[in-house]
Amino acid sequence: MAVFDHIPMGEEGLKEIYQWLDDWVVKNKGIARKEIIGKFPDQWDIPAIFITNGALPNDDKQIAVITLGRHGQELGTRVVGPEIIRYLCSNEAEKIRETQVVIVVPVVNPEGFVSNEFRSSRTSLTKTERLVLGELFKAFPPDMMMDFHSLGKSAGSKYDRGDMEVIIPANTTRWAMDEQIHQYVAREMQKSAESEGWPYEIHTLEDLAAYYFGDTKIGNMPWTYLKEKVYLLYMQDFYDNYHTPEEDQYTNYTCGPAYLKWHTLVFGMETNHYALSQAGDIGLSGLVPCSALLKMGSTRLPWEKDKGYPANILHGDFRISIRPLGKNASERRASRIRIWNERKNFNLPQREMVDQETTMARVRYFGWDLPMEFALCLRMRQNNITSITVCGKEVQFETFKDNCSTFVHIPIIIEKAGTIELFIKHPHK
Numbered sequence: 163m164a165v166f167d168h169i170p171m172g173e174e175g176l177k178e179i180y181q182w183l184d185d186w187v188v189k190n191k192g193i194a195r196k197e198i199i200g201k202f203p204d205q206w207d208i209p210a211i212f213i214t215n216g217a218l219p220n221d222d223k224q225i226a227v228i229t230l231g232r233h234g235q236e237l238g239t240r241v242v243g244p245e246i247i248r249y250l251c252s253n254e255a256e257k258i259r260e261t262q263v264v265i266v267v268p269v270v271n272p273e274g275f276v277s278n279e280f281r282s283s284r285t286s287l288t289k290t291e292r293l294v295l296g297e298l299f300k301a302f303p304p305d306m307m308m309d310f311h312s313l314g315k316s317a318g319s320k321y322d323r324g325d326m327e328v329i330i331p332a333n334t335t336r337w338a339m340d341e342q343i344h345q346y347v348a349r350e351m352q353k354s355a356e357s358e359g360w361p362y363e364i365h366t367l368e369d370l371a372a373y374y375f376g377d378t379k380i381g382n383m384p385w386t387y388l389k390e391k392v393y394l395l396y397m398q399d400f401y402d403n404y405h406t407p408e409e410d411q412y413t414n415y416t417c418g419p420a421y422l423k424w425h426t427l428v429f430g431m432e433t434n435h436y437a438l439s440q441a442g443d444i445g446l447s448g449l450v451p452c453s454a455l456l457k458m459g460s461t462r463l464p465w466e467k468d469k470g471y472p473a474n475i476l477h478g479d480f481r482i483s484i485r486p487l488g489k490n491a492s493e494r495r496a497s498r499i500r501i502w503n504e505r506k507n508f509n510l511p512q513r514e515m516v517d518q519e520t521t522m523a524r525v526r527y528f529g530w531d532l533p534m535e536f537a538l539c540l541r542m543r544q545n546n547i548t549s550i551t552v553c554g555k556e557v558q559f560e561t562f563k564d565n566c567s568t569f570v571h572i573p574i575i576i577e578k579a580g581t582i583e584l585f586i587k588h589p590h591k
């Protein structure tokens with residue numbers, strides 16, 4: 163049974179959802195709390211619901227942020243937010259509450275909600291979004307972020323209207339295997355949705371060939387996809403509070419800046435409020451891929467050292483990578499953000515199998531943020547690693563496994579810009 167069996171509309175509808183949120187946090191004290199994170203334009207509150215197990219320290223937890231309802235006429239998002247909040251307070255989500263702080267912003271754009279109009283920007287985040295989300299993220303830089311939209315009768319891509327539901331692993335880059343990692347996670351979300359009977363597609367920005375911009379006439383080629391992909395790499399203003407650049411660039415999702423600033427795992431979502439004619443169905447179909455992703459955030463993925471969202475390969479690839487250090491989630495997040503923002507001051511780390519018993523690894527840092535601390539991580543086919551030396555001195559390391567290999571995780575401090583070489587010993591079998 164879904165929380166809402168109808169789509170709340172107009173001012174009454176907004177009040178109905180806000181009342182539901184208030185009642186819900188009262189009923190779920192100790193798990194859920196509400197904070198007003200801003201106003202839009204000045205009469206409507208923008209509430210955020212924080213859900214976590216308050217008895218456990220936040221330092222050990224992942225931070226996940228889910229935004230909905232940025233575009234006023236996208237009706238489906240209105241019922242998905244409450245559905246996610248209900249799920250997060252259920253027994254099924256106990257592990258998520260123990261290991262994550264989940265922040266749901268059910269209606270980012272209350273004015274658009276009330277008027278049932280877009281009331282947003284096609285070319286960037288709105289000023290309100292930048293200020294309100296910017297403040298929230300300053301205190302809670304997300305490890306994972308999901309931004310929900312909803313397609314209606316006339317919305318979709320230029321070649322497919324009125325019916326799609328889509329998972330969008332976009333607003334990332336190919337840096338450090340990120341495209342592959344986002345696809346891996348999206349596929350898990352899609353499998354979950356399919357097992358519950360909801361046919362989702364996975365579309366990157368290229369795949370979706372310009373949602374909204376494309377003309378519907380056959381023969382009109384999309385022309386914006388390349389710009390969509392590269393603008394993040396080249397045109398982002400790192401120094402803005404929270405902004406998507408270039409007034410002539412379109413972005414549908416709040417995710418891009420979060421990826422660039424904090425290496426957040428980011429997904430856009432499109433539910434559908436036309437093909438799914440029952441409000442309850444929209445709520446449930448929106449929830450399933452979201453809960454699948456939230457559950458993943460409480461597990462360890464095969465190439466990750468710790469439980470949490472897979473956002474820790476910061477340079478390199480699965481075989482050799484630069485990763486954060488830290489004894490808990492909060493320290494690792496801070497380390498991740500620091501290294502990520504220095505990523506262009508590392509060379510691609512290298513490895514070479516010198517002989518059957520020795521692997522050499524080399525890493526160079528040439529930035530100014532010294533001493534630079536990070537972990538170098540190698541995927542090894544040998545399961546017995548006997549020693550690792552740097553400049554003839556043995557160093558500490560940890561190992562963890564996937565189902566067929568061993569990862570060595572070596573903490574490194576670079577005091578002075580330059581190159582270091584490591585020798586990893588593994589007996590010949």
Ligand SMILES: [Zn+2]
Pocket residue numbers: 232233236311312414
């Ligand atoms: Zn939208």
